[in-house]
Amino acid sequence: MNELTSPPIDDLVSVQDWVRWGASQLHAAGVFFGHGTDNAWDESLQLVLHAIHMRWSEDPRLLSCRLSRFEREAVAALVARRINERIPVAYLTGEAMFAGLPFSVDERVLVPRSPIGELIEREFQPWLTQSPARILDLCTGSGCIGIACALAFPNAQVVLSDISSDALAVAESNIDRYQLDGQVYTVQSDGFAGLKGQVFDLIVSNPPYVDAQDLASMPPEYLCEPSIGLGSGHDGLDFTRQILAQAANHLTDQGVLIVEVGNSWEALEQAFPHLPFTWLEFERGGHGVFMLAAGDLRASQ
Structure with a gap:
């Protein structure tokens, strides 16, 4: 694993200089991109902007702005941690984007990256026949899915x-950030155990779904995340099995269940050949998200 040595601080002056330098260093170090970005330039830009306490602007004058020595040292330190410790950018900046919205994150939760965000932006059309009155974000983590909903x-x-x-x-903290107290609330629950008697028009879940083989071969960036949010048994379906066994009891008659299972989708189809999974498609990439109607779940029981 390549480690970053001291950068030529006096030779790099502008925002663009540092973004370019950071991207080059990330490429050379072979870091893994899988936590909200897929390239070195975007990650480097996030680190530089965080260090100088600015958000991205399309104004091209931002790229030519000169950094103070203190700011340059801050950028260098962030890039060094990203490379030497393999910490995802979102944990270094304390923020991640999901469904076009910023969310506070740290090592207590997974970095938001689910394609479900695209479904929320489309208001789950055409899968919802009417606007939902009650929504459950099961395995919420940072709360990004439920809050975006x-x-x-x-x-x-x-x-x-x-x-x-x-x-x-x-x-x-994210509920407070969006001033949603009263509309959104949290429940500590192992699956549906703490939700007895509650029913919903929409249940959305991005549960743990990584199988044992994939978990053992994950890049080091994923080791920074809480393991409870990743692994789910030998085939990645331990938690999804619980959802499928109990979700029907928590859905209204017209309710809809949407769950992400990622690479475990093939194992899921083999394990539940009688269920009519609808696999959703995404314009911006992503796979392994299914939809089931309440009636389909009840018919299978």
Whole structure:
């Protein structure tokens, strides 16, 4: 694993200089891109802007702005940590984008990266026949899916559920960030255990779904994330099996279940050949997200 040595601080002056330098260093070090970006330039840009306390602007004058020595040292330190410690950019900046929205994140939660964000932006059309009154984000982590749903459906009550109290603390900080107290609330629950008697028009979940083989071969960046949010048994389906066994009891008659299982989708189809999974497609990339209607789940029981 390549490590970053001291950069030529006095030779790099502008934002563009540092973004270009950072991207070159990330490429040379062979870091893994899989936490919201897929290239070195975008990651380097995020680190530079965070170090100088600015957000991206399309104004090209930003790229020519000169950095103070203090700012240059801050950028160099961030790039060094990204390379030497293999920490995802979102943990270094404390923020990640999801569905076009910024969310606070840290090592207590997975870095938001689900393609479900694209479904939220489309308000789950054509899968929802009417605007949902109650939504459940199961295995919420940072709360990004449920909070984005709350903003898309301002009249809906949204429950963010997770087994981890640490994750729920992060989710609650994001509820506060978007001033959604009263519309969105958290419930600590192992699956549906803490949600007895509650029913929803829409259940969305990005549960742990990484199988044992993939988990063992993951790049080091993923080792920074809480393992409870990744692995789910030998075939990646331990938690999804629980969802499929119990979701029907928590859906209204017209309710919809949407779950991400990633690379475990083939194992899921083999394990549940009787279920009519609808596999959703994405314009911006992503796979392994299925939709089931409440009636399909009940018919299979």
